Amino acid sequence: SQTIHQWPATLVQPVGSPLSLECTVEGTSNPNLYWYRQAAGRGLQLLFYSVGIGQISSEVPQNLSASRPQDRQFILSSKKLLLSDSGFYLCAWSTGSGANVLTFGAGSRLTVL
Amino acid sequence: DAKTTQPPSMDCAEGRAANLPCNHSTISGNEYVYWYRQIHSQGPQYIIHGLKNNETNEMASLIITEDRKSSTLILPHATLRDTAVYYCIVPSGYSTLTFGKGTMLLVSP
Numbered sequence: 001s002q003t004i005h006q007w008p009a010t011l012v013q014p015v016g017s018p019l020s021l022e023c024t025v026e027g028t029s030n031p032n033l034y035w036y037r038q039a040a041g042r043g044l045q046l047l048f049y050s051v052g053i054g055q056i057s058s059e060v061p062q063n064l065s066a067s068r069p070q071d072r073q074f075i076l077s078s079k080k081l082l083l084s085d086s087g088f089y090l091c092a093w094s095t096g097s098g099a100n101v102l103t104f105g106a107g108s109r110l111t112v113l
Numbered sequence: 114d115a116k117t118t119q120p121p122s123m124d125c126a127e128g129r130a131a132n133l134p135c136n137h138s139t140i141s142g143n144e145y146v147y148w149y150r151q152i153h154s155q156g157p158q159y160i161i162h163g164l165k166n167n168e169t170n171e172m173a174s175l176i177i178t179e180d181r182k183s184s185t186l187i188l189p190h191a192t193l194r195d196t197a198v199y200y201c202i203v204p205s206g207y208s209t210l211t212f213g214k215g216t217m218l219l220v221s222p
Contacts (some may be wrong), residue, residue: 046209049209057184090156100202100210
């Protein structure tokens with residue numbers, strides 16, 4: 001069966017520090033991968049999605065970036081965090097044929113101080 | 114994505130059926146209706162989707178009107194663990210899913 005792992009689960013970072021969140025999927029190949037963010041009291045915002053290695057689509061301009069170095073690995077990064085980057089970050093995957101049936105990870109809660 | 118309209122909140126007694134409505138009057142003929150839910154502090158969970166026929170799985174039933182302009186998600190016997198925000202989504206073509214504000218369902222004892 002397929003599983004999705006996301007880490008770290010929680011982190012507290014100072015403004016201006018770098019960020020790296022990692023997501024891996026097991027039990028499937030060539031998944032579509034997604035990063036969403038949910039700010040406190042807000043809805044889910046799609047940040048990035050990827051349909052293959054090295055292929056990244058950005059939905060909103062920000063100081064975040066994403067990379068997909070391997071087929072089942074998706075990384076969210078920032079060189080310098082802002083206060084507004086605080087939120088609940090969710091990784092998700094889907095198959096190419098079932099692109100709208102997403103399976104989400106447990107999330108990473110980021111607090112920028 | 115086609116616009117969807119959901120009530121901001123609903124209440125349901127434990128053991129009763131929860132009927133969550135969604136309006137999607139601008140839906141196109143080949144667009145599916147998807148339902149997800151998000152329990153507090155967790156990632157969203159896929160529930161069910163459909164095109165025109167009613168659908169049922171182990172989690173819920175989806176009733177789509179004949180004109181496809183609205184749908185209802187039915188949880189036949191709601192439990193306290195069904196308390197969550199429920200999202201009705203109609204993605205357009207090859208677009209990615211856009212989550213709106215959804216309906217906050219509170220199941221009470």
